[in-house]
Amino acid sequence: MKYTLNYPHKKFFYHRFLAAISGSAAILMLAAFLIITPVDIASARQESIAVFPVEDLSRGINSTNFEITRYLYEEMAARGLSIALEDDIISFMASERVRWLSYLDTDRLLLLQKKLGVDLVLFGTISQRDAKNSPTFGLSLSLVRTRDGKTIWTNTGGLSLADMQHMLGLNEPATLDELWPILVKKVLSEWPADMDERVNQALIFDSEAGERPPTLQIKKMNLTPRYVRPGEQVKCIVQLDTDEEQYDSPQIFIKVGNRVHLAQQSTDGLFYEASWTGSEIEKGIFREVGHESLNLAATDLKPQFFEGVWAGAIEDDVYPVSLILRWPAGDQQLAFVGNYTVDSTPPDINLLIKGRKLKGLITFRDKIFILPTVKNREPFSHWQIRVEDETGKVVMGDEGKGSLPRKLHWRGQGFNGFPVQEGIYRLRLKGWDRAGNEVETLEEVAYRPHPPDLTLEVEKASNALQIIVDSQDKEIPLQYWMLEVWNETGELLKSADGNELPAHFTIPFEWDAEDNSKIEGRVVLRDVLGNKTQVDIDDLYLLALRKTGTQEEETSDAPNEDDDSWAWLSEK
Amino acid sequence: MIFGRKTTLGLLIFSSLLLLTACSGKSLKFHRLTSLPDSNVCRLAVLPFSNEIESTEDAVVVYRIFQAELAELDSFELVQEGDIRHAYRQIRMIPFARKPNIEELQILGNYLNVQYLIAGNILDMGKSLEFGSDREVPFLTLEVRLVEAASGRTIWTTYHRRKGDEYRKVMHFGVVNTSTNLISLVSQEILERWASEGFIAQCIE
Numbered sequence: 163m164k165y166t167l168n169y170p171h172k173k174f175f176y177h178r179f180l181a182a183i184s185g186s187a188a189i190l191m192l193a194a195f196l197i198i199t200p201v202d203i204a205s206a207r208q209e210s211i212a213v214f215p216v217e218d219l220s221r222g223i224n225s226t227n228f229e230i231t232r233y234l235y236e237e238m239a240a241r242g243l244s245i246a247l248e249d250d251i252i253s254f255m256a257s258e259r260v261r262w263l264s265y266l267d268t269d270r271l272l273l274l275q276k277k278l279g280v281d282l283v284l285f286g287t288i289s290q291r292d293a294k295n296s297p298t299f300g301l302s303l304s305l306v307r308t309r310d311g312k313t314i315w316t317n318t319g320g321l322s323l324a325d326m327q328h329m330l331g332l333n334e335p336a337t338l339d340e341l342w343p344i345l346v347k348k349v350l351s352e353w354p355a356d357m358d359e360r361v362n363q364a365l366i367f368d369s370e371a372g373e374r375p376p377t378l379q380i381k382k383m384n385l386t387p388r389y390v391r392p393g394e395q396v397k398c399i400v401q402l403d404t405d406e407e408q409y410d411s412p413q414i415f416i417k418v419g420n421r422v423h424l425a426q427q428s429t430d431g432l433f434y435e436a437s438w439t440g441s442e443i444e445k446g447i448f449r450e451v452g453h454e455s456l457n458l459a460a461t462d463l464k465p466q467f468f469e470g471v472w473a474g475a476i477e478d479d480v481y482p483v484s485l486i487l488r489w490p491a492g493d494q495q496l497a498f499v500g501n502y503t504v505d506s507t508p509p510d511i512n513l514l515i516k517g518r519k520l521k522g523l524i525t526f527r528d529k530i531f532i533l534p535t536v537k538n539r540e541p542f543s544h545w546q547i548r549v550e551d552e553t554g555k556v557v558m559g560d561e562g563k564g565s566l567p568r569k570l571h572w573r574g575q576g577f578n579g580f581p582v583q584e585g586i587y588r589l590r591l592k593g594w595d596r597a598g599n600e601v602e603t604l605e606e607v608a609y610r611p612h613p614p615d616l617t618l619e620v621e622k623a624s625n626a627l628q629i630i631v632d633s634q635d636k637e638i639p640l641q642y643w644m645l646e647v648w649n650e651t652g653e654l655l656k657s658a659d660g661n662e663l664p665a666h667f668t669i670p671f672e673w674d675a676e677d678n679s680k681i682e683g684r685v686v687l688r689d690v691l692g693n694k695t696q697v698d699i700d701d702l703y704l705l706a707l708r709k710t711g712t713q714e715e716e717t718s719d720a721p722n723e724d725d726d727s728w729a730w731l732s733e734k
Numbered sequence: 735m736i737f738g739r740k741t742t743l744g745l746l747i748f749s750s751l752l753l754l755t756a757c758s759g760k761s762l763k764f765h766r767l768t769s770l771p772d773s774n775v776c777r778l779a780v781l782p783f784s785n786e787i788e789s790t791e792d793a794v795v796v797y798r799i800f801q802a803e804l805a806e807l808d809s810f811e812l813v814q815e816g817d818i819r820h821a822y823r824q825i826r827m828i829p830f831a832r833k834p835n836i837e838e839l840q841i842l843g844n845y846l847n848v849q850y851l852i853a854g855n856i857l858d859m860g861k862s863l864e865f866g867s868d869r870e871v872p873f874l875t876l877e878v879r880l881v882e883a884a885s886g887r888t889i890w891t892t893y894h895r896r897k898g899d900e901y902r903k904v905m906h907f908g909v910v911n912t913s914t915n916l917i918s919l920v921s922q923e924i925l926e927r928w929a930s931e932g933f934i935a936q937c938i939e
Contacts, residue, residue, distance in 0.1 A: 219791040264798070267816030289795040289914040295870075300795075300914025302802050311814050316802035320912025324869065366811055482837055496844040497824050 209361055210244035211282040212251050212274060212308075217263035220291035224263055227288055230301075230346065234286060237350055246278045254278060264304075268311035275308035281361055283308060290320065293338040298322040299345050310366040317352045321345040385483055385500040389596035392506045398499065400485055415486040417496070422486070478505050508599035510537040511566070513591055515605055518690060520638060523586070525608040527691040532570040534591055534603075542566055545593045557582050566593055574609045584609055610638055613693040617664075618685055620699075622706040627671050629702070631685055632664035638693070644686040647702065650679040663687075671703075680704075761895040764927055768882075768889050779813035779846045779883075780804060782822070782829035783854035783876075793830045796856050796876065796917050803921040804852070807929075813846050821845045836886035843883025850889075851881040857895075864899040864909065871898030872913035874920050880933070892927065896920050 213234050218227040231248075239245050254260070254277060258270055264285045266274065274280060282305055289300035300320035306313050321341055326334050335341045354360055384399045398416050415422050481504065485497045514533040517524040524530065532547070546561040549572060557576045572589075576582045590604045612635075619630040631645060640661050647656040647669055656669050671681070683699040699705055780801045785793040798815075805812050821842050822829050833855065834842060843851055858875035875895040879888045896919065898910035910916045 219795055223791060223794065262819075265815035265819070267820050268814055270816065271814070287795070287798050289799065289917075290912060296911075298912050300912050302795075302798055302914070304798075304802055304805070306814070311817075313805040313812055313814070314808075316805045318799050318802050318914060318918045320914030320916075320918075322911040324909075324911040484841065496841060500826065 208242065208244050209282060209357065210246060210278075210280045211238050211284055212246040212278055212280040213238055213284045214251065214266075214286070215263050216286035216288060218288040218291065220288055224261075226263060230286065230288065230342065233343065233346060234284060234303075237346070238284065241353065243282075246280050250278055266306075271306060271308045271311045280308055282306065282314075289318070291338070291342075296323050297335075297338040297341050299338060299342045301342075301345055301349050303349055307361060307365075310368075312366050314360040314363075315354050315357075317349045319345055319349040321348070383499050385502060387502070387597075388500070389503045389505055389598075391597045391599060392504060394598075396502050398483060400499065413488045415488070417484040417486055418481055478507060479503070503597065505595060505597035505599060508601040509540040509542065509593060509595045511535065511591065511593055511601050511603055512537060513589065513603045513605050515589070515607060517607070520608070520690075523606055523608045525610050525638070525691060526574070527609075527611045527693050529571050529573040530607060532572065532589060532591075533568070534566045534570070534593075536566060536593075540595050542593050543596050543598070545591070547592075548590045550588045550590060551582070552586050557587070566591075574611060581611060582609060584612060610691055611693070613695040614638065614640065614687045614689045616685060616687055616695050616697055618697060618699070620702050620706045623668070625670060625672060627669045627681070627702060627706055629667040629669065629683075630664055631667075633687060638689040638691055641688045641690045641692075642686075643688075645683070647681060647683045649681055655681070761893075762923060762927060763893040764931070765891045766889075766931070767891065768887065770889060770933065776809065776850070777811040777813065777848045778804070778850050778852060779818055779842070779848045780852045781818060781834065781842065781854075783856050784833045785830060785856035787856055787859045789859075790830050792859055792913075793856055795914070796859070796874070797830070797854070799914065799917040800852075800854065800878070800921040803918060803925060807925065813848060817846060818842075839881055839883065839886035843881075843886070846883075848883050851883050852878060853881055854878045859913070861913075862897065867899075869911075871909060871911060872916045873897040874913070874916055876920055876924070878924055880928070890928070890931070890933075892924050894920055894924055896923075 213231060215226045215228065216231045216234065217223075218225040218230075221227075235245055235248070254274060258273060260266065260270060264287050266283065271283065274283060285304045285306065287302045287304075289302055290298055291300070292298040298320070299322075300318075302318040303316065304313055305315040321344060323335065323341065326341070326344075335344060383401070384397075386397055387394075390396055396418075400414065400416075480501050482501050483499050485499050487495045487497075512535045514535060515524045516531040516533065517526045519525070534545075536542070542565050544561065544563045545566050547559060547570065548556050549558040551557050558572065559577075560570075574581050586606055586608050588604055588606050590602065592600060592602045594600050615634045617630075617632040617634060619628075619632075621628045629645070629647075631643060633640070640663065642659055642661050643663060643665065644659040645656065645665070645667065646654065648654055656667060658665065658667060669681075680701040681703045683702045685697045685699075686694065687696075688694040780797065783793055783797045783800070785796075787793065801812070801815065804810065819829060824845065825838060825841055827834060827838065833853065839851055839853070843849075855877045856875070857877055858873070861870040861872050863869070864871045873896065875893075877891065877893045879892075880890040881888050896916060898916055901919065902909045910919060
């Protein structure tokens with residue numbers, strides 16, 4: 163191009179004119195373009211993001227790593243995103259009672275958009291972090307769109323020093339602190355280039371247009387009792403937390419097994435309540451109406467027990483209870499609220515009493531151990547044990563909640579702490595399972611605390627003493643008897659033992675009226691229960707002469723501790 | 735020692751075969767219990783994986799990474815973990831504790847308004863010595879099931895076991911040293927298999 167210096171001003175003004183014309187035309191064209199073609203404002207504006215505190219699972223569930231969280235803040239800011247303040251996020255978490263990191267439910271994501279005005283949320287999880295051995299670090303990031311709760315980008319990566327070892331060892335990280343920024347950058351290196359497109363692509367639902375389906379939130383739920391016998395009533399009370407501003411109240415049904423009951427709303431409008439019979443054993447109560455019962459229930463507005471489907475025989479079983487909500491618009495939701503168990507079978511218990519059996523009865527002198535065992539290992543709600551005498555009077559008893567004690571013992575004492583009379587007693591154990599089915603078992607025992615009776619006869623014979631040892635009480639067998647006789651110098655004149663009575667002895671003896679020396683003796687009887695009688699005779703000679711002077715000293719091994727009459731060891 | 739040309743070629747072929755064998759996903763066992771229902775509505779929920787390992791944290795990691803790999807496919811409408819946990823609270827189930835039964839699966843499916851549920855079970859996870867080395871590499875055994883939400887029936891089940899050194903290419907190169915990367919790869923391999931069975935294609939339609 164060639165210009166002459168003769169027309170500088172003309173050229174200058176000519177160019178200025180052309181520039182002005184073309185600038186105005188461009189502005190006009192742009193204005194026309196803007197008027198004719200609507201601009202996608204969302205794509206034009208800067209996206210905003212909330213970086214949630216990064217969950218560090220290497221330190222345990224719900225542990226936070228603020229160092230990496232802040233690093234991500236900076237990385238997001240470097241990408242030109244508008245960042246929600248950390249304090250605002252923490253305040254949001256506190257106000258909405260968000261107690262867990264790395265995830266939010268859709269309702270809270272929508273709230274986050276509403277309250278903080280953010281388009282995106284970045285969740286991070288540190289999957290591994292090891293500084294001790296070979297430094298290792300792992301991270302997973304997830305980007306969620308707040309308008310509909312859609313995850314629009316994720317990336318995961320792990321890095322260890324072993325991955326970073328180069329041939330020449332140049333620029334290798336040596337510590338975890340040097341390693342993790344490399345990994346974070348690597349994970350973020352795949353940050354989508356088409357972020358605008360992803361943010362603005364079709365929504366799963368448009369909550370502003372009312373497309374969000376109603377959500378069910380159960381505020382309170384009480385299903386009682388959880389264990390019933392056939393014919394007993396079960397009640398379910400539910401309090402819902404629905405967004406009443408936006409939606410009409412739903413109809414509430416309680417579905418039990420394959421039966422449906424319409425729940426009645428309480429007068430204050432807060433609760434819904436339904437009750438039904440746990441399981442009817444009478445035939446013909448339920449009409450078989452097929453699977454249309456659900457629709458039938460929905461159209462029946464009577465707030466009462468509803469005739470539902472009954473298929474098959476009623477059996478002991480676990481029945482699931484679900485809540486059905488039907489909104490006027492036709493949306494329906496089902497939520498499981500619990501189980502209850504119909505149980506018609508009483509538990510089966512066995513009462514084992516440890517002790518010596520005499521004439522068909524467990525017989526004891528100090529204490530017996532009672533070992534209840536449950537055959538079907540069913541939990542108990544409570545139990546009771548009673549000891550009755552032969553007239554049926556309760557002389558001792560105890561009761562407790564929960565499982566049966568593993569072991570009980572009775573020391574033969576009554577409620578007043580004193581030993582009961584010798585005799586036959588009935589142990590009656592009752593138990594109730596969680597549904598209230600009762601079981602009872604009883605065993606008879608004999609209480610024999612008295613030592614065996616001793617009859618001792620000593621007679622003078624020519625040059626001898628005749629001794630007869632016997633016992634009147636033959637009901638309880640003897641374990642042993644023992645006889646010992648000494649002279650005054652301690653010389654043993656006779657020693658004998660056995661377990662059968664009576665026993666006869668003849669001890670040679672020179673009778674001398676002037677001899678004052680004594681003949682001492684001891685007799686011991688012990689029965690099989692451990693009752694013991696011991697008699698020490700100071701002078702058998704005198705006894706033989708007078709047939710008197712016997713000094714009986716009865717001893718017994720019966721316990722004298724002040725311990726409780728009852729004790730048990732719990733299974734727990 | 736100098737090898738002849740034939741010997742060298744033979745060794746090269748043998749090494750290549752060894753490498754190919756090492757890299758193949760033989761440990762992946764896929765079972766089709768029933769056909770996919772004829773529908774293209776693909777709203778999914780990945781339920782918290784039950785686990786037979788001691789660490790709940792590890793179970794959460796496996797669950798999150800699997801979910802992330804699925805989300806990255808951008809072929810499904812995935813339910814947020816927060817919504818799933820909310821559903822678990824509603825039915826009084828503890829996440830990651832046990833496998834939900836059929837009835838619970840039905841209720842969860844209904845509550846979350848999904849067509850399919852993905853349930854997983856972490857059978858084994860940890861570190862063991864790398865083959866021919868004293869270095870530790872991660873391993874993972876995972877079972878993932880595709881469940882039809884309406885019926886609670888399992889449609890597909892996939893068992894997969896992988897160890898970090900199975901990805902070795904040459905010398906130490908290719909060995910997966912972090913459990914995070916191993917979980918990612920195992921998840922990708924399972925999802926690739928599912929894609930080849932038509933699951934993802936059906937949803938894209």
